[in-house]
Amino acid sequence: MPIDPDAAIRITAFDWVPDFARGQVRDLRVRWALEEAGRPYAVRYLSQGAHKAAPHRARQPFGQVPTYEEGDLTLFESGAIVLHIAGTCDALLPPDLAGRARAVEWVFAALNTVEPPIMDHAVATLFEADQPWSRPRLPAIEARIDERLGELAARLGGDDWLDGDFTAGDLLMVAVLRILSDTALLGPYPHLQAYVARGEARPAFRRALADHLAGFTGAPPAGFAEWESELEVEPALQGELR
Amino acid sequence: MPIDPDAAIRITAFDWVPDFARGQVRDLRVRWALEEAGRPYAVRYLSQGAHKAAPHRARQPFGQVPTYEEGDLTLFESGAIVLHIAGTCDALLPPDLAGRARAVEWVFAALNTVEPPIMDHAVATLFEADQPWSRPRLPAIEARIDERLGELAARLGGDDWLDGDFTAGDLLMVAVLRILSDTALLGPYPHLQAYVARGEARPAFRRALADHLAGFTGAPPAGFAEWESELEVEPALQGELR
Numbered sequence: 299m300p301i302d303p304d305a306a307i308r309i310t311a312f313d314w315v316p317d318f319a320r321g322q323v324r325d326l327r328v329r330w331a332l333e334e335a336g337r338p339y340a341v342r343y344l345s346q347g348a349h350k351a352a353p354h355r356a357r358q359p360f361g362q363v364p365t366y367e368e369g370d371l372t373l374f375e376s377g378a379i380v381l382h383i384a385g386t387c388d389a390l391l392p393p394d395l396a397g398r399a400r401a402v403e404w405v406f407a408a409l410n411t412v413e414p415p416i417m418d419h420a421v422a423t424l425f426e427a428d429q430p431w432s433r434p435r436l437p438a439i440e441a442r443i444d445e446r447l448g449e450l451a452a453r454l455g456g457d458d459w460l461d462g463d464f465t466a467g468d469l470l471m472v473a474v475l476r477i478l479s480d481t482a483l484l485g486p487y488p489h490l491q492a493y494v495a496r497g498e499a500r501p502a503f504r505r506a507l508a509d510h511l512a513g514f515t516g517a518p519p520a521g522f523a524e525w526e527s528e529l530e531v532e533p534a535l536q537g538e539l540r
Numbered sequence: 541m542p543i544d545p546d547a548a549i550r551i552t553a554f555d556w557v558p559d560f561a562r563g564q565v566r567d568l569r570v571r572w573a574l575e576e577a578g579r580p581y582a583v584r585y586l587s588q589g590a591h592k593a594a595p596h597r598a599r600q601p602f603g604q605v606p607t608y609e610e611g612d613l614t615l616f617e618s619g620a621i622v623l624h625i626a627g628t629c630d631a632l633l634p635p636d637l638a639g640r641a642r643a644v645e646w647v648f649a650a651l652n653t654v655e656p657p658i659m660d661h662a663v664a665t666l667f668e669a670d671q672p673w674s675r676p677r678l679p680a681i682e683a684r685i686d687e688r689l690g691e692l693a694a695r696l697g698g699d700d701w702l703d704g705d706f707t708a709g710d711l712l713m714v715a716v717l718r719i720l721s722d723t724a725l726l727g728p729y730p731h732l733q734a735y736v737a738r739g740e741a742r743p744a745f746r747r748a749l750a751d752h753l754a755g756f757t758g759a760p761p762a763g764f765a766e767w768e769s770e771l772e773v774e775p776a777l778q779g780e781l782r
Contacts, residue, residue, distance in 0.1 A: 359695035360653050360688065371638045375648035382641045396613045399624045406617035410651050411602050417656065426680070431673035438668070446602065453601035 301509055302338040308367045309379075310354070313343040313516030318424060324376040325364035326510045327473045331380040331466065333502035335387035341509075342367075346519035377409050380466050390466040397462065404460050404467025412450060413474045415442040420477065443483055451487040458496060472497030543751055544580040550609045551621075552596070555585040555758030560666060566618040567606035568752045569715045573622045573708065575744035577629035583751075584609075588761035619651050622708050632708040639704065646702050646709025654692060655716045657684040662719065685725055693729040700738060714739030 309332075311325035325341075332339050348354055350361045357365045358374040366373040366382070373379050381402065384390035391398045418439045422432040450471075454460060459468045475494045478484050484491050497503060551574075553567035567583075574581050590596055592603045599607040600616040608615040608624070615621050623644065626632035633640045660681045664674040692713075696702060701710045717736045720726050726733050739745060 360649070360691050362653070371641060373641055373645050375645050375652060377648040377652060378641065378645040381644055385637075385641075395627075399613060399615055399620065399627075402623055403615050403617050403620040406619040406651070407602070409648070410617060410619060411604070414656060414659070418660075429676075429680075431676045434671075434673045438671075449602050 301341060303340050305338040305340045306368055307337055307339040308342055309339055310342045310344055310363045310365045311513050312363055313345050314514055314518055320511060320514060321507060322477060326506055327376045328364050328379050329506035329510055330469055330503050331383040331390060333506045334389045335383050341513060343513060345516055377405060384466040400461050401465035401467045405470050408470040408474045412446050415439055415446060416474060416477050419443060447487050447490060451490050454489055454493060456489060543583060545582050547580040547582045548610055549579060549581040550584055551581055552584045552586055552605045552607045553755050554605055555587050556756055556760055562753060562756060563749060564719060568748055569618045570606045570621050571748035571752055572711055572745050573625040573632060575748045576631045577625050583755060585755060587758055619647060622712060626708040642703050643707035643709045647712050650712040650716045654688050657681055657688060658716060658719050661685060689729050689732060693732050696731055696735060698731060
């Protein structure tokens with residue numbers, strides 16, 4: 299689905315982020331959902347700092363990307379946006395009420411149970427890598443991640459997706475797990491690695507990623523350390539500190 | 541709404557948790573939603589350890605409480621359960637599609653933007669309070685919390701609720717903010733303090749809290765430190781370390 303400047307849907311994304319965040323800022327999740335749904339969209343690109351200025355704060359009180367605008371509706375929080383898109387198409391939720399509830403369950407499991415220790419890892423290895431407390435915390439963080447991965451792998455087993463056909467829950471779980479792609483943490487779980495690869499091989503994901511990456515046409519700010527932590531970001535973890 | 545052992549809905553909860561977790565384990569969020577919806581429910585109480593055993597793992601792959609069972613449907617993740625309940629009544633979501641999407645947006649904002657630094661604070665002051673890295677991290681964690689609270693307060697202004705009438709988004713935001721009730725962190729934000737008090741004053745919340753607390757009839761395990769971190773818990777923060 300090509301990006302269409304005249305589309306009824308408009309999202310926000312950054313025109314520049316550090317290398318480690320490319321392929322991870324959460325507009326990618328929304329783009330992927332829109333591609334799965336077959337919905338054209340336009341992109342409002344923000345330069346550094348613009349996400350904290352009044353016009354964007356009116357869209358997003360916490361000054362993050364992405365946002366979603368369609369007519370009178372403005373939404374933020376990528377999880378909520380993906381669910382909203384899922385509710386307007388057949389591609390991301392099963393038709394029955396129980397199946398839909400279980401897909402939503404996996405959305406929350408991805409964002410609230412699996413992602414938090416992974417974000418802790420990102421904080422300790424990237425955003426606060428230079429802080430004296432980060433390295434000592436890593437073993438405990440990695441143990442928490444490994445426990446969650448083991449539990450998820452046990453539930454997934456040899457299935458293709460978490461609960462029948464691909465759903466918004468898989469979309470977000472794959473988006474969360476691929477944060478670990480540059481680490482060794484997925485190594486013990488070949489079924490999870492295959493699951494991530496299966497998600498990333500979907501044509502909708504590949505289009506979304508290509509467009510996400512092509513959008514970084516801006517220049518770095520004079521000093522980006524200050525706003526760096528304000529992306530609604532999932533940093534790719536570039537190697538282990540340990 | 542009295543608890544009814546024969547109700548069609550059954551949730552899980554612990555029969556014992558440490559004092560600091562009473563009033564915070566996430567079955568409270570589900571109970572509150574059920575009370576708002578006027579739905580009777582039964583409770584399956586788990587003793588320590590039972591949440592990691594096979595029968596509960598079949599309900600909850602990550603070994604957490606709460607869960608939700610109704611007929612053939614079994615759900616986990618309190619956010620997903622609250623949204624499922626919200627979808628079956630008029631009490632927790634507005635009738636229009638845009639209003640519902642914005643309420644879901646606040647659900648995710650509560651759980652994914654506001655709660656993560658608050659949980660970091662709980663980890664640093666409770667679960668890892670004895671670790672050498674915890675105290676040095678606190679100022680950065682508290683700064684992150686304060687930034688989120690300031691942004692939320694700016695959006696709420698003097699309104700009663702986040703977006704018109706009370707919704708599932710308010711339910712979860714109040715549930716998240718009240719984790720801070722025993723700290724000084726809400727002090728600079730009287731409108732947020734009033735917002736939490738407004739939520740806690742709702743008859744549905746008061747019934748849910750009373751039943752939640754009355755359920756702790758079990759005995760502590762021989763050694764509970766190991767499983768303590770496995771509650772889907774929001775610890776009440778009992779005073780500052782600083």
